[in-house]
Amino acid sequence: MARAHRVAARIDCGLVSVNTFRPILPALPYGGFKMSGIGRENGLEVLDDYTETKAVYVDLSTEEPADPFRD
Numbered sequence: 001m002a003r004a005h006r007v008a009a010r011i012d013c014g015l016v017s018v019n020t021f022r023p024i025l026p027a028l029p030y031g032g033f034k035m036s037g038i039g040r041e042n043g044l045e046v047l048d049d050y051t052e053t054k055a056v057y058v059d060l061s062t063e064e065p066a067d068p069f070r071d
């Protein structure tokens with residue numbers, strides 16, 4: 001197992017199978033690497049193709065906010 005993990009870490013690819021052939025599972029990201037594919041299918045990684053990150057800050061304090069433009 002240690003050797004399998006060492007070899008898998010050094011291979012530039014999207015999927016490494018050890019003692020099996022191409023396991024396709026809904027929770028397992030699947031896709032190519034470099035020029036052999038775009039993005040990932042399955043798994044949580046696929047959500048990156050359909051989402052944009054946005055930060056929203058909401059101040060729930062009851063104090064009056066400081067005015068940064070006040071003299």
